[in-house]
Amino acid sequence: MSFAITAAEIPAIPIAGSDARFPVHRIYCIGRNYAEHAKEMGASVERSQPMFFMKPADAIVTDDADVPYPSATQDLHHEVEMIVALARGGRDIAREHALDCVFGYGVGLDLTRRDLQAAAKAKGHPWDAAKGFDASAPVSMLRRVEDVGHPRTGRLSLDVNGERRQQADISEMIFDVAAIIHELSRLWTLAPGDLIFTGTPAGVAMLQRNDRVHARLDGIVELDARIV
Template sequence: MTYAIAPHAIPSVPVAGTDMRFPLHRIYCIGRNYADHAKEMGAEIDRKQPIFFNKPADAVVIGNSDVAYPSATNDLHHEVEMVVALATGGRDIAVEHALEHVYAYGVGLDLTRRDLQAAAKSKGNPWDSAKGFDQSAPVSNLHRASEIGHPQNCIISLHVNGEPRQSSNIKTMIFSVAEIIHELSKLYNLQPGDLIFTGTPAGVAALVKGDRFQAELEGVAVLEGRIV
């Protein structure tokens, strides 16, 4: 096959404890998956209709690298989230079999141009540009489920410049990992290489240039970085 231009490199995330990389297909995200965060955003929770959105696969930032403050915003917000990597996919995956598709877990930040999101919401417009921008998905190395199991009762937290910003237990998620996979598979044909950001707890706030962040999924993964 001859390409009209040179093909792009496949985005990937390191697998902890190995020299392997996890190649990315898509990044899926769920909104309003912690009740306290939904409350702070003035939103209602609908257990019948989870809210999903996407980020481009090449939005990932790996290796605890610096993150460039994005253009077109004056209100960049952090949202710390557990991240799930799929080794296999499919459609209409049953809840009871959903975790069989999980390859690994990590921790990441769903960076958000909050002012763009608010403006879009006020007009009833989609808010893709508020979520799916360059370097909007810093993520830690991935830790294989075959080694750590499936985290269900641990603290997820974020510190900025050494000060606590967000902290909650993942057991309080409204939709569990298995339920998220089940619901996503109703809408998409999930694929190996898909990455899922599973929602953020309360405490989202602004980041500015020079801020250093440390995100942690207790006993699983740590992500560090700096806004530049």
């Protein structure tokens, strides 16, 4: 196939123990998936209906590269999350078959321009500018399911400049991985290469230029980054 202009490079994530990379198709995110985080944001917990939003595939930052502080904000916040990478997709995926779609797991940051989000919420506007900006999704390498299984418990944490900011067990998620995949597939046709951010625990806070962040999903993977 020929193109009228130069095609953009496909965003891709390194895979532990492999020279191959995982090509990213779409990035789906779930909001308010930890009760304590919903509480700190002044929001109610919807246990019957998950809330989803998206980021562009090319919002990822990989290989522990520096993360540029975004424009148009004075209140950049960190949100550490377990991420799930899909090798298979489909529509209306049954919960009992959802984990069969998973390629692997990692850890990432859902960076948020909190001031823009607050302004959008106040006016009943979409959050796109607050969530889907350039470099808003730093991610670790991925670990394959055959190497780590499907983690159902484990500590998810974030340190900023050596100080613990966020910490929870992934078992505290309101919607687990299978439920998230099932619910997403009712709204979109999922595809190989899709990446899912599974929600953040309490403790979100501001980041400054030159901050160093360390995200960790115990026993699985770690991520280091610097805000520049």
